[in-house]
Amino acid sequence: MTIQTRVAGVSDVGRIRKSNQDSGYTGYNLFFVADGMGGHAGGDIASALTTQSLAHIDENYHEASQASKALVNAMWSANSLLTQTVKDHAELAGMGTTVSALLFADTKAVIGHIGDSRIYLVRDSAVKQITTDHTFVQRLVDTGRITPAEALTHPRRSVLMRVLGDVEEFPEIDTQAIETKPGDRWMLCSDGLTGALPEDLMNGILLRETDPAEAADLLVGEAIEYGAPDNVTVVIVDVLPLVADEQPASIVKPSFLGSAANEVVIEVRKGARMLQLLNPRTITDLFTPDQETSSVVPESEEYLEKILKQTKTRIRNRWIRQLLVVLLWIGIAVGSLSAGYSYTQTRFYVGVFDGHVAIYQGIKESLGPFKFSHLYDVTGVDVTALPEYQQSLVADTVSAENLPDARRIVETLALLASHG
Ligand code: CA
Numbered sequence: 001m002t003i004q005t006r007v008a009g010v011s012d013v014g015r016i017r018k019s020n021q022d023s024g025y026t027g028y029n030l031f032f033v034a035d036g037m038g039g040h041a042g043g044d045i046a047s048a049l050t051t052q053s054l055a056h057i058d059e060n061y062h063e064a065s066q067a068s069k070a071l072v073n074a075m076w077s078a079n080s081l082l083t084q085t086v087k088d089h090a091e092l093a094g095m096g097t098t099v100s101a102l103l104f105a106d107t108k109a110v111i112g113h114i115g116d117s118r119i120y121l122v123r124d125s126a127v128k129q130i131t132t133d134h135t136f137v138q139r140l141v142d143t144g145r146i147t148p149a150e151a152l153t154h155p156r157r158s159v160l161m162r163v164l165g166d167v168e169e170f171p172e173i174d175t176q177a178i179e180t181k182p183g184d185r186w187m188l189c190s191d192g193l194t195g196a197l198p199e200d201l202m203n204g205i206l207l208r209e210t211d212p213a214e215a216a217d218l219l220v221g222e223a224i225e226y227g228a229p230d231n232v233t234v235v236i237v238d239v240l241p242l243v244a245d246e247q248p249a250s251i252v253k254p255s256f257l258g259s260a261a262n263e264v265v266i267e268v269r270k271g272a273r274m275l276q277l278l279n280p281r282t283i284t285d286l287f288t289p290d291q292e293t294s295s296v297v298p299e300s301e302e303y304l305e306k307i308l309k310q311t312k313t314r315i316r317n318r319w320i321r322q323l324l325v326v327l328l329w330i331g332i333a334v335g336s337l338s339a340g341y342s343y344t345q346t347r348f349y350v351g352v353f354d355g356h357v358a359i360y361q362g363i364k365e366s367l368g369p370f371k372f373s374h375l376y377d378v379t380g381v382d383v384t385a386l387p388e389y390q391q392s393l394v395a396d397t398v399s400a401e402n403l404p405d406a407r408r409i410v411e412t413l414a415l416l417a418s419h420g
Pocket of ligand 1 (some may be wrong): 191230
């Protein structure tokens with residue numbers, strides 16, 4: 001038996017970028033996203049070339065190991081293609097691309113992954129991230145040195161450790177094979193989606209929208225609503241009930257998304273010489289404090305430490321800011337409380353103490369265990385000597401504006417008691 005799918009893919013340039021450097025592919029058994037980088041130096045070309053070269057392995061596979069091998073080899077070939085292209089067009093130096101791919105083999109979903117695009121699996125009403133980002137901040141999260149929340153806003157969150165097109169001849173590709181079944185929903189996306197959308201909103205759409213095309217449209221639409229600083233690409237693959245052998249998973253014609261949807265033309269670009277000398281990779285990485293564009297720095301302990309140090313400075317500064325805010329609030333709270341308490345102590349009321357009319361300073365209301373009054377004076381007026389109505393008034397307490405006012409109330413009560 002083989003699986004059958006329902007597929008949708010959307011790629012959008014976003015609101016800030018001038019070109020779409022993302023590419024994607026939705027085929028018969030193969031689905032992937034590729035996020036190109038290299039700024040002026042052809043991130044669009046990197047992802048498009050890779051996409052068009054990978055699409056050739058979209059065939060029927062019976063064994064997961066066979067599919068996995070085909071995927072890794074194809075990604076390595078794409079890597080060589082990029083390296084060769086840079087040799088022929090020096091102005092493209094520094095270009096590279098992520099790839100997160102899903103290739104069905106029988107009832108297995110075979111994953112091939114490099115970079116920070118992601119694959120999620122929606123199963124049993126839960127959304128689970130299947131791939132791990134090859135970023136320095138993710139490495140710091142994995143080793144428990146920073147929290148996922150800190151990684152989310154880290155200025156160097158887009159610095160990648162591995163991509164296709166980098167100097168290595170056989171870059172390490174993460175692979176895994178996962179048994180898939182009807183009802184599973186696979187979602188592949190570039191970091192333009194996960195970087196823009198809050199996680200719970202993304203999960204909500206994936207869980208709620210049954211139609212994959214609507215879900216993909218909604219995800220990209222929401223990313224744009226959230227400002228979409230980066231290109232956004234989403235591919236959704238819903239697994240349907242099993243069908244007879246020898247049928248492709250998807251019966252819809254394959255299609256290319258993003259920059260791969262166009263013919264790749266490498267023209268001599270302006271400033272090519274300049275780019276050749278000033279590799280944008282080194283420039284943006286090392287000197288831009290809050291860079292947002294993706295870039296690659298080869299995996300190294302030094303760079304990891306550098307990022308960690310930066311995180312710690314940010315955390316310390318944040319702590320100082322938070323502490324100041326807390327102190328300010330405490331100050332305001334203490335100020336208000338003491339002003340409030342002083343006010344209560346200008347008030348008096350008449351009540352009962354030990355069977356006698358008494359004067360209390362403060363207000364009779366209390367706040368949980370906190371009381372804002374105390375006994376000020378016990379008079380010689382016996383409560384039982386008062387007429388019934390006045391007895392109940394005093395039991396309920398009678399508020400006074402100030403001490404003389406309280407004394408006047410007591411005098412009146414004393415008069416009533418003597419006549420009673
Ligand atoms: Ca991106």
